[in-house]
Amino acid sequence: MEQYRDKLLEIREYIKIFIGKYESYVKPAGKFILAFITFKLISGSVGYASRLGNVAIILIISLLASFLPINFIPVLAAVYVLLNLYALSLESAGVVAVILLVLFLIYYRFTPKDAILTVLTPVLYVFKIPYAMPLVAGLVAPPTAMFSTGCGVIMYYILKFFKDNKEAIQAMTDGEILDRFKFVLAGILFNKEMYVAALAFAITIAVVSIVRKLDVDHAWTIAIISGTLVDILVILLGDLKLGTYISVGTLLLSSVVGVIAAYITKLFLFNLDYSRTEKVQFEDDEYYYYVKAVPKNLFDIKTGRRVVAGESDGPQKKRQRAKTAEDMGRSRRYEEDDDMSGLERAAAEKARRSRTQGRNN
Amino acid sequence: MLSEQRIKLMTKLSSYEAGEGRKNMAVGSYFRGDYIGKEVIKSFIYGTIAYCIMFAVYVAYDFDIFMQDIYKMDLIEFGKNVGILYAKLIVAYMLATYLVYHIRYKHARRGLRIYYNNLRRLSVMYRNETPEEPEKSKRLKNKN
Structure with a gap:
């Protein structure tokens, strides 16, 4: 056991030296990779504008994102989503634009430092490990990260709705503008699974953030375990109360991956004897x-x-x-x-x- | 002669000025009441716009039913309910803004306090390093 721990510590030191030495290259490269993955996943979900789905276009936008501050990636992603949805239907783009505008007016005017979590949350959802986000965010970010992850959950479910209902929206004729508008709005706003997930993430981040700052030994370990249990409990309660039919197997597996990711974070940031x-x-x-x-x-x-x-x-x-x-x-x-x-x-x-x-x- | 301690302190100060210090100095240039008041007013405006948008979406969603019932419903009661809900939401939002910016102002002022104290320490270091004038030349200067 000690050999594995020493090996992990050695790897950590080499990573820290590497990042410290090549920081001016690593940061833009990291932003480029994150932007590329984000735009590729958006294109895969709601890529209705075929020209925008071209790899060359995605590479150019990712290159642009690598030179801008990291909080610009959510803005570029929002514009990319709107342009794709406009190709699907005007009402779809309109509804999502209104939702994004309200989110911007209420939350993003505070220019949060953790706005990037809005992009990372849907990315983790696509990779089937969404429950890693509240654990890691609770360890590294302030409690206000619950709002960024909440926005990220909303964005994921918006993209999921359009991916699942593309045919239904396209089947409606141009004369049924109001029906299409109501269908899109109801599909996004009355999604109980979205609210349960957002609430679970918010409570988990709050619990992890508070517990890790306590003046007790192994505070971070206690925070990770309590955060995981709270997350599972809230989602199961939401499932029972609102009938959201969340897969328990995926929930447990994803939570295990979340715990591993949280422990790796702890190894890098808070490794004490x-x-x-x-x-x-x-x-x-x-x-x-x-x-x-x-x-x-x-x-x-x-x-x-x-x-x-x-x-x-x-x-x-x-x-x-x-x-x-x-x-x-x-x-x-x-x-x-x-x-x-x-x-x-x-x-x-x-x-x-x-x-x-x-x-x- | 190079003083390692002084160079470390100057590097720390320079790093602060280039990064967090820039934002903190912009915040610190306001009085607390002015800074928080400015942000609360902005929240009032943004919150009102957001509420109007959400109300418009609500009306648009059930537009046909709304148009059918508009002559039957008690418009004053409806307007009162809308107004009360708006008041509750905007007060809660302005309160949240007050708390957020109160904490931000406190952190900014704390950072600036430490920065100015470090500047004072640097000044002391310079004073201590400057060699004193020899006694003889001081007496000659006083005579002149």
């Missing part, structure tokens, strides 16, 4: 500090073995670390000083210097 937790106490002039330090699991590529932070520290390094912690307490005071006026600040600084001189003497 709780067995070597240190608790120290110290004081300065105004406060008494209780500090809990949990060392990270690191991997030294030169020696080829796992290293726990602080393991090989001698007494000098430990004293240095204690001094750094004390300085951090002092810098916290600097933040509070900013609320005082200039004269008060000068007086406080003078008093602090005289106390320090007194201590040194």
